[in-house]
Amino acid sequence: MDGLGGLPVxxxxxxxxxxxxxxxxxxxxxxxxxxxxxxxxxxxxxxxGPAHLALFGYDPLKYEIGRGMLECIGIGMDIGPxxxxxxxxxxTVDANGxxxxxxxxxxxxxxxxxxxxxxxxxxxxxxxxxVEPVKEYRFGVVIRGExxxxxxxxxxxxVTGKAPLPAVPRSPxxxxxxxxxxxxxxxxxxxxxxxxxxxxxTLRGFSMDPSLPKYADVYRLKAACVAVYPMYKGVSxxxxxxxxxxxxxxxxxxxxxxxxxxxxxxxxxxxxxxxYTDSRGEDGxxxxxxxVIESVDAALPVLLGExxxxxxxxxxxxxxPAKYKAHSWHPVPLLLWAPETHMxxxxxxxxxxxxxxxxxxxxxxxxIMPLALAHANRMNKFGA
Amino acid sequence: MDGLGGLPVxxxxxxxxxxxxxxxxxxxxxxxxxxxxxxxxxxxxxxxGPAHLALFGYDPLKYEIGRGMLECIGIGMDIGPxxxxxxxxxxTVDANGxxxxxxxxxxxxxxxxxxxxxxxxxxxxxxxxxVEPVKEYRFGVVIRGExxxxxxxxxxxxVTGKAPLPAVPRSPxxxxxxxxxxxxxxxxxxxxxxxxxxxxxTLRGFSMDPSLPKYADVYRLKAACVAVYPMYKGVSxxxxxxxxxxxxxxxxxxxxxxxxxxxxxxxxxxxxxxxYTDSRGEDGxxxxxxxVIESVDAALPVLLGExxxxxxxxxxxxxxPAKYKAHSWHPVPLLLWAPETHMxxxxxxxxxxxxxxxxxxxxxxxxIMPLALAHANRMNKFGA
Numbered sequence: 001m002d003g004l005g006g007l008p009v010x011x012x013x014x015x016x017x018x019x020x021x022x023x024x025x026x027x028x029x030x031x032x033x034x035x036x037x038x039x040x041x042x043x044x045x046x047x048x049g050p051a052h053l054a055l056f057g058y059d060p061l062k063y064e065i066g067r068g069m070l071e072c073i074g075i076g077m078d079i080g081p082x083x084x085x086x087x088x089x090x091x092t093v094d095a096n097g098x099x100x101x102x103x104x105x106x107x108x109x110x111x112x113x114x115x116x117x118x119x120x121x122x123x124x125x126x127x128x129x130x131v132e133p134v135k136e137y138r139f140g141v142v143i144r145g146e147x148x149x150x151x152x153x154x155x156x157x158x159v160t161g162k163a164p165l166p167a168v169p170r171s172p173x174x175x176x177x178x179x180x181x182x183x184x185x186x187x188x189x190x191x192x193x194x195x196x197x198x199x200x201x202t203l204r205g206f207s208m209d210p211s212l213p214k215y216a217d218v219y220r221l222k223a224a225c226v227a228v229y230p231m232y233k234g235v236s237x238x239x240x241x242x243x244x245x246x247x248x249x250x251x252x253x254x255x256x257x258x259x260x261x262x263x264x265x266x267x268x269x270x271x272x273x274x275x276y277t278d279s280r281g282e283d284g285x286x287x288x289x290x291x292v293i294e295s296v297d298a299a300l301p302v303l304l305g306e307x308x309x310x311x312x313x314x315x316x317x318x319x320x321p322a323k324y325k326a327h328s329w330h331p332v333p334l335l336l337w338a339p340e341t342h343m344x345x346x347x348x349x350x351x352x353x354x355x356x357x358x359x360x361x362x363x364x365x366x367x368i369m370p371l372a373l374a375h376a377n378r379m380n381k382f383g384a
Numbered sequence: 385m386d387g388l389g390g391l392p393v394x395x396x397x398x399x400x401x402x403x404x405x406x407x408x409x410x411x412x413x414x415x416x417x418x419x420x421x422x423x424x425x426x427x428x429x430x431x432x433g434p435a436h437l438a439l440f441g442y443d444p445l446k447y448e449i450g451r452g453m454l455e456c457i458g459i460g461m462d463i464g465p466x467x468x469x470x471x472x473x474x475x476t477v478d479a480n481g482x483x484x485x486x487x488x489x490x491x492x493x494x495x496x497x498x499x500x501x502x503x504x505x506x507x508x509x510x511x512x513x514x515v516e517p518v519k520e521y522r523f524g525v526v527i528r529g530e531x532x533x534x535x536x537x538x539x540x541x542x543v544t545g546k547a548p549l550p551a552v553p554r555s556p557x558x559x560x561x562x563x564x565x566x567x568x569x570x571x572x573x574x575x576x577x578x579x580x581x582x583x584x585x586t587l588r589g590f591s592m593d594p595s596l597p598k599y600a601d602v603y604r605l606k607a608a609c610v611a612v613y614p615m616y617k618g619v620s621x622x623x624x625x626x627x628x629x630x631x632x633x634x635x636x637x638x639x640x641x642x643x644x645x646x647x648x649x650x651x652x653x654x655x656x657x658x659x660y661t662d663s664r665g666e667d668g669x670x671x672x673x674x675x676v677i678e679s680v681d682a683a684l685p686v687l688l689g690e691x692x693x694x695x696x697x698x699x700x701x702x703x704x705p706a707k708y709k710a711h712s713w714h715p716v717p718l719l720l721w722a723p724e725t726h727m728x729x730x731x732x733x734x735x736x737x738x739x740x741x742x743x744x745x746x747x748x749x750x751x752i753m754p755l756a757l758a759h760a761n762r763m764n765k766f767g768a
Contacts, residue, residue, distance in 0.1 A: 042751040045763065353743075
């Protein structure tokens, strides 16, 4: 459950998870082991990219998914291993080409889509250039071809009163890509010159597939991802999970049915992502976030049958307290349920305060996968 | 509170902190979040230098304040960035110059001061050499001048039956300093030759300012230190805090008033050090240590007004259980109080046992500063 962790709104009151009526999770908590997971480091609120890397067991300080990559993944763009992904902003420049508004007056998303459609006319063979609108003034660009590099500085000068910078390579290997990008920008400028306020673009976060080690190699797992939002599908794909087709209207019970189908199809690990806990937290809607948690709990029996998984981990990538309307640094409640193999503790319900004193303690999110594997009897003894 | 952590003297009894009547801290603990801080590593009792570095957020295994530096800082000697600081011992040598007592019969401090006064007669221009008594046979030396180095081996052979070693440079850059030190030792020997038992010296812990990163750069904080003892002022200064003038007779309430004055003067972080918890612990006086804690609690309302700080952290640099009469490895109770931003836990009072199950868990002392900054909303999100 994305952004699962929460905070009380009233001193001494319950968190979202504590307020939610969750009989199934409470039973699993009572039977299993609880703890608090620390996504990145104490005091650090994570973005979704690093938080998911940590959840998947990859040190987010060592492995990094570039900003362009994350943006393009987030809108479901198809990105191959040799492609360069870029975040684009429409901006406003004056007659001298100097930026007067870095966000082009925050044009509506529809306008963005309309302008992006015009930019698709640009062809620079043999490269394949895909452009997609994101939101308001933001768009994504993916360039496909041989010998490309993401080692290029942002063209956004970060301040108004300066012209957009040219794409400058940070290494000789990126010269060709920089030339190509500068050619594209020049043709964009020609197309946009009579538009207002979005008459120019800046490009940021040039990046490529980070070549993360894959689940099959790291964990010997045949892994699948059941998620509705493109961002989480994308990050799962980067670690080698097979992304299962879902419907945008999937409720938790629908997602759980898909999870069960994957186990039946021979997958031995399924990552299932529930988005709306985070969304309602970002909205600042405590009651609605608690309701999402309740809907997940109500659907949980789908996973708890005879053919259900041997190990279930219920947690979040980070906290999104409704009180904050944002990601926060607070550690995330986690419950690990594995009949036969777990160490029981005194937690009798699933909630932040119960997890504080749980049997797993407070631990880095990167330890979740080793713990889950151990509880599935899939870890070897270390040493003789 | 230096050496805050304690132990019961009777099995099942309270610790010093648990025995003390602390209504204000108990309220803050009930409202805030508790935990146990591990100064260096589990099982390791820290000295004051590394314990304070950890408290300030500097990995004490990476950053080191030399022993000479700590000794000279501890008695308030003025040490500049190019100076070499050294710990000196008076010792006894026989007619052949062989050490018969490495501590010169633990001469009284007054005798030490008298001998140090004689050593001040030594002048080796253009260098400025300052000598100050510490305690019994121990003294401090600071050498000021250009091109000095602390990269010199101890002259103390660590055993009786051997002569003091010459000062030997560990690198060519330290040759000049070693020559200077050997010249000084020769002249010391001449001055002391008719003294008894303190007729010679050994020098140890040659060191210079460790050039620690500064609070303004690491944390973007304008930081001040309110402490009465020179050692803590010195370490605070090394991390870039401004050291506020105090009176040796300052009670906790006086120190807290100075803290409030610094916030009014524009500081956004104040480190306030209370010495006597540690002193009474070292004395083995359980009741007196509890009384010091009570005096701190009684003064606490000075900090709790409308204009008080947004975040308060109450903890110690290490434990000094009266039962041990010494620094110990036990983790240190910590309470973090920050209206609005903290995660409440089940602790209802400030004490070791309440902190064990607290919402902050058991964590390295180096995480205290990131946690405090997060609770003041001063940390950026990590990644997108």
